Amino acid sequence: MEQTLAQKLLQRATQEEIKEPGQIVQCKVSLVLANDITAPLAIESLARMGAEKVFDKDKIALVCDHFTPNKDIESAEQVKKVREFAVKMNITHYFEGGNVGVEHALLPELGLVGPGDIVVGADSHTCTYGGLGAFATGLGSTDIAAAMALGETWFKVPESILVNISGELDEYVGAKDLILYLIGQIGVDGALYKALEFTGNVVEDMEIEGRMTMANMAIEAGGKVGLFPADAKALAYAKAAGRTGDEEIYPDAGAEYVRRVDIDVTGMSPQVACPHLPENVRPVEELKDVVVDQVVLGSCTNGRISDLRDAARIIKGHKVAKNVRFIVLPATPAIYKQALKEGLLEIFAEADAIIGPPTCGPCLGGHMGILAAGEKCLATTNRNFKGRMGSLESEVYLGSPMVAAATAITGRITHPKEVNSDQ
Amino acid sequence: MQYTGKVHKVGDHIDTDAIIPARFLVTTDPEELGKNCFEGLEAGWIKRVQPGDVIVAGKNFGCGSSREHAPIAILGAGINVVIAHSFARIFYRNGFNMGLVLLEIGDKVEEIKDGDELQIDAVKGEIKNNTTGATIKTAPIPAFMQEILQKGGLINYVRDRLKG
Ligand code: SF4
Numbered sequence: 001m002e003q004t005l006a007q008k009l010l011q012r013a014t015q016e017e018i019k020e021p022g023q024i025v026q027c028k029v030s031l032v033l034a035n036d037i038t039a040p041l042a043i044e045s046l047a048r049m050g051a052e053k054v055f056d057k058d059k060i061a062l063v064c065d066h067f068t069p070n071k072d073i074e075s076a077e078q079v080k081k082v083r084e085f086a087v088k089m090n091i092t093h094y095f096e097g098g099n100v101g102v103e104h105a106l107l108p109e110l111g112l113v114g115p116g117d118i119v120v121g122a123d124s125h126t127c128t129y130g131g132l133g134a135f136a137t138g139l140g141s142t143d144i145a146a147a148m149a150l151g152e153t154w155f156k157v158p159e160s161i162l163v164n165i166s167g168e169l170d171e172y173v174g175a176k177d178l179i180l181y182l183i184g185q186i187g188v189d190g191a192l193y194k195a196l197e198f199t200g201n202v203v204e205d206m207e208i209e210g211r212m213t214m215a216n217m218a219i220e221a222g223g224k225v226g227l228f229p230a231d232a233k234a235l236a237y238a239k240a241a242g243r244t245g246d247e248e249i250y251p252d253a254g255a256e257y258v259r260r261v262d263i264d265v266t267g268m269s270p271q272v273a274c275p276h277l278p279e280n281v282r283p284v285e286e287l288k289d290v291v292v293d294q295v296v297l298g299s300c301t302n303g304r305i306s307d308l309r310d311a312a313r314i315i316k317g318h319k320v321a322k323n324v325r326f327i328v329l330p331a332t333p334a335i336y337k338q339a340l341k342e343g344l345l346e347i348f349a350e351a352d353a354i355i356g357p358p359t360c361g362p363c364l365g366g367h368m369g370i371l372a373a374g375e376k377c378l379a380t381t382n383r384n385f386k387g388r389m390g391s392l393e394s395e396v397y398l399g400s401p402m403v404a405a406a407t408a409i410t411g412r413i414t415h416p417k418e419v420n421s422d423q
Numbered sequence: 424m425q426y427t428g429k430v431h432k433v434g435d436h437i438d439t440d441a442i443i444p445a446r447f448l449v450t451t452d453p454e455e456l457g458k459n460c461f462e463g464l465e466a467g468w469i470k471r472v473q474p475g476d477v478i479v480a481g482k483n484f485g486c487g488s489s490r491e492h493a494p495i496a497i498l499g500a501g502i503n504v505v506i507a508h509s510f511a512r513i514f515y516r517n518g519f520n521m522g523l524v525l526l527e528i529g530d531k532v533e534e535i536k537d538g539d540e541l542q543i544d545a546v547k548g549e550i551k552n553n554t555t556g557a558t559i560k561t562a563p564i565p566a567f568m569q570e571i572l573q574k575g576g577l578i579n580y581v582r583d584r585l586k587g
Contacts, residue, residue, distance in 0.1 A: 024565040026567055049578050049581040051581065141491070142520050143577070145581075156515070189486075192483060
C-alpha cells in the first residue's frame with residue numbers, strides 16, 4: 001500500500017504491517033514528555049502501576065516551563081514533586097532553572113526530538129515536532145505514565161488531509177498567517193482525529209522554525225498531528241542540533257488522502273484570529289480599529305529566534321504606544337542569548353518593551369502578563385479561548401510576530417507595512 | 424467480550440463536561456462519579472440506566488478536556504460499551520485505557536433507536552440489534568486493545584506487564 005507520511009512514520013516504529021486508517025498499532029516511542037502541570041499526575045499513575053523505574057532515563061523529558069520561575073506556593077510544590085521524581089529516577093533531561101525553556105521550543109533545539117521520531121507528551125502542543133517530520137502528539141496522563149514505564153504506546157492509524165500551499169508570499173506574511181488562514185478555512189474540528197500533511201512550494205521553501213509554528217497549531221484544527229516531510233532542511237536542522245543518523249522521509253506518491261485543501265498565498269494579508277476561537281480568522285486590515293492594552297511575543301508557537309528577528313525588524317527605532325504593555329518572552333535560554341548577541345533585546349528594550357524569562361507565562365494565563373476584565377491583547381500564542389490569558393471578560397487576538405510588533409507601536413491591531421521604518 | 428443491553432441514544436459533540444461536570448471531579452471513585460454520569464446533559468439522566476446498558480452516540484463523542492474522569496463515570500454507571508458515529512481523539516484513548524469498550528460505526532448509528540436491545544460481540548466486531556433483527560458489522564477490537572480491556576484498563580495492564 002502507498003503510505004501517507006503519518007502511516008510511514010508509524011510503520012517505522014511498529015512491527016505490525018500498516019494496512020489502513022483506523023488500524024491500531026503498538027509503537028516504540030523515542031521520547032516521552034511532561035511538564036510542571038501534567039507530570040505530577042503522570043507520576044501518580046506510575047505509582048499506581050507499581051512502576052519502580054522508567055523505561056529509559058535518557059528518553060524522558062520533564063520540562064517545568066508553565067509557571068516557572070514558580071509563581072506561587074502551589075506551583076512550587078508541583079515543581080518540587082517533579083524534581084524529586086527526576087532525581088529518584090535519575091532522569092537525564094530535567095529542566096527547571098536557567099536551563100528551562102518552553103518545552104516545544106526547547107526539545108527540538110537540543111536535538112531531543114527530530115525527523116522520524118515518535119514523541120508523546122502530556123501537552124496538546126506536542127504536535128509541534130511534526131515540523132521536523134516527527135510523529136508527535138498529546139496524550140492523557142495515564143497514557144503518558146504507561147509510555148514512561150513501557151517505552152511504547154498504541155496509536156490508531158489516522159486518515160490524512162493533504163494541505164497544498166502554493167504561490168508567492170508577501171514579505172509581511174509568514175507561517176503563522178498560513179496556519180491561521182487554514183484553521184479559518186477548515187474550522188477548529190476540521191482535522192478532528194486526522195493528520196494534517198503539508199506540501200507545496202511554500203512549504204518546501206519554509207524554514208524549520210516556520211514549519212514548527214504551523215505544526216504547533218494542528219491541534220487548534222482538532223488534528224492529531226501536523227506533519228512536514230523530513231527533507232534536507234529538517235536533516236540539516238537536526239544535525240545542527242547534534243543529532244546523527246536521521247534520514248529523509250516523504251509520503252509515497254499515490255498515497256490516499258481523505259481530503260485535499262489547496263491554498264494559494266499570492267496576495268494574502270497577515271491573518272488574525274479574533275476572540276474566542278482560533279477559527280475566527282480575518283485579514284489584519286479589517287481589525288485596525290481594535291485598540292489593545294497588551295501585546296505578547298513568545299510561546300511555543302512564536303517565541304523562536306526568527307520570530308524575535310521579525311518583530312525586531314518592525315519595531316526598531318520605534319517606541320511602544322503609551323499605555324500598552326509589550327511583553328517579549330524568548331522561548332528558550334539559547335534564543336535569549338542569541339537575541340542578546342544579535343542586539344535584538346536592545347532593540348526591544350529601547351522600544352520600552354518588557355523582556356521576560358523563557359516561560360509559558362501569560363500564554364495560558366499563568367503569570368507575567370494577566371489581563372483584567374475588558375482588556376484586549378494581541379498575542380503570538382495559539383489559543384484565544386475565553387479567559388485564556390486572564391479575566392473571562394478579556395479578549396485575545398492571535399497574530400504573527402510582525403503584526404505583534406506593529407500593534408505594539410500603534411496600540412491598535414496594525415498591518416506591519418504601515419510602520420515599517422525600512423521603507 | 425460479549426455484551427447485551429438496552430440502548431440510550433445521545434447526540435453529536437457530547438463533551439466531557441456533559442458526561443461529568445467539573446463540579447463532580449472531587450473524587451476519582453467510579454461509583455461516585457457514575458451517580459452523576461451525564462448530569463451535564465440532563466439532570467437525573469442516570470436514573471434511566473440499568474447496569475449493562477449501552478450508549479449510542481453521534482459524532483465526536485467525548486470532545487473537550489482530557490479528563491479521564493469521563494470514561495470512569497460511564498463505567499461507574501454500569502455502562503461497558505459506547506457505540507458512536509465517531510469519538511474525540513483523547514476520549515477514545517482514555518476510554519480504552521480506563522477499560523471502556525468503544526465501537527465506531529459512522530452513519531450506521533442512524534439504524535439504532537433509543538430503547539433497542541443490542542447484542543454486541545466486541546471481538547468479532549458484530550452488533551446485533553435484537554429489536555430489529557439487523558446486524559451491523561464493524562472493525563473488531565484489535566488483540567492488544569482486548570488485552571487492555573480484559574485486564575480492566577491500562578494501569579492494570581502495565582502493572583501486569585511490569586511484573587511479568
Ligand atoms: S507556550 Fe502556551 S501553548 Fe505552548 S506549551 Fe506553553 S502554555 Fe502551552
